[in-house]
Amino acid sequence: MRPRRCSASGGRRRAVASVMICLAICLVATGCVRFAAPSSPPPIAFGVQPSPAGAETDVAREPAPNSENCDATVSLRPGPMPVPAQMPIRSTMADILGRGRLIVGLDIGSNLFSFRDPITGDIQGFDVDIARAISKAIFDEPGTIEYRVLSSAERTQALVDHSVDVVVKTMSITCDRTREVSFSSPYYAASQRILATQMSGITGPDQLAGKRVCAARGATSIGRIQSIEPRVRMVTTTTWADCLVMMQQAQVDAATTDDAILAGLAEQDPWVRLVGPSLGEEYYGVGIPKGQDDMVRFVNGVLDQLRTSGQWYQMYNRWLSILGPSSGPPIPVYRD
Structure with a gap:
């Protein structure tokens, strides 16, 4: 009996079927076939962000600054500047020189004015440069400073109790504050x-x-x-x-x-x-304990030197150029 021959078309069909079966096995084995997962929504969680320590809400009304006219920015005229490291005997500056350091109240969270550089750890900024200029005029060394970190609410009391020599911390000159502390002439208008x-x-x-x-x-x-x-x-x-x-x-x-x-x-x-527009001007001054008129005149002399030498503009361009071109430092007004 002669053996049956398979037709060519039948052989091709069987070959194709075998290939399809192999492909199906491969897809399942390699994970290429995906099945819809059952619905599984993410868990819902509720949380309250903690407020910074010391935050207070819905605070009481406060008076507007300089609601009375007291010529708060008028200061004492500077006298002849002493030679650095040779302060007049029995002066406030001589006491600071004898102590060996200038104690400056500021903060380290006012970016551009006084802040701690995250890389070097140094305290830097526009206000820091003002403090360093005062230190150089006393010691002939700009870095002879002890910094005391103050909050805005602590500035006046630190001067009243003499725990600092000066406050250089974006401190606005106001009528209310001049009753308790003295100020230099303005060094910045904001x-x-x-x-x-x-x-x-x-x-x-x-x-x-x-x-x-x-x-x-x-x-x-x-x-x-x-x-x-x-x-x-x-x-x-x-x-x-x-x-x-x-x-x-x-x-x-x-x-x-x-x-x-x-x-x-x-x-x-x-x-x-x-x-929005400007809501009002603020004039920053160096805060000085009440009754230290010699220190007021001395600091005003330092600020005059910064204005006339062009150093004030250098400080502005380094720290505050983000605000645009400067119209210059405030012009001081003296009462004597």
Whole structure:
């Protein structure tokens, strides 16, 4: 009997079937075949971001700065400057020279004015350069300084109890403060502004009714914004950096203080920006204990040297150029 022959077409069909079976086995083995997973939504968790230590909400109304006219920025005329390291006998400067260091009150959280460099650990900024100029005029050495870190609310008391020689910490010269401490002539003029997130819709004080607005405790900006928009909900913190943290955590809607401080905060977060017009001017002065008129005249002499030598502009260009071209330092006015 002759053997049956398979047709060519039948052989091809069997070959194709074998290939398909092999492919199916390979796909399953290699995980190429995927099956829809059952619905499994992620667990829902609720949490509250902790507020910075010392934060206070819905604080009481404060008076606007310089609501009375007292010519707060008028200061004492500088006299002849002594040779560095040779201070007049029985002067405040001689006492500082004898101690061997200038004690300066400031903070390390005001970016651009006084902050700690994260790489070197050095305290730097515009206010620090002012302090170093005072130190150089006394000791002939700019680094003979002991820094005391103060919050905004602690500045005046530190001068009253003489725990520091000077405060160089974005300290605005106001009528209220001149009752307790003395000031140099102004070394910087700032404008109060508002800092808000780019998506907040806040463009000025008109949008702040019922909004939570942050400021460092003891700042003059609190009373001013409350007088401009009485319905604002003020939140106060220990430092300006805390205000930025609360904005990032959506615990406040905005922050307000001087433009130079806000610019330093904006440098740290690209999602916030300065908005709105100037809400008022602030003049920074070096705080000095009451009754130390010789030190006031001496510091004013140092500031005069910074203005006339061009060093003030160098300091501005190094630290504050983000604010744009400067119109120059404030012109001092002396009462004698």
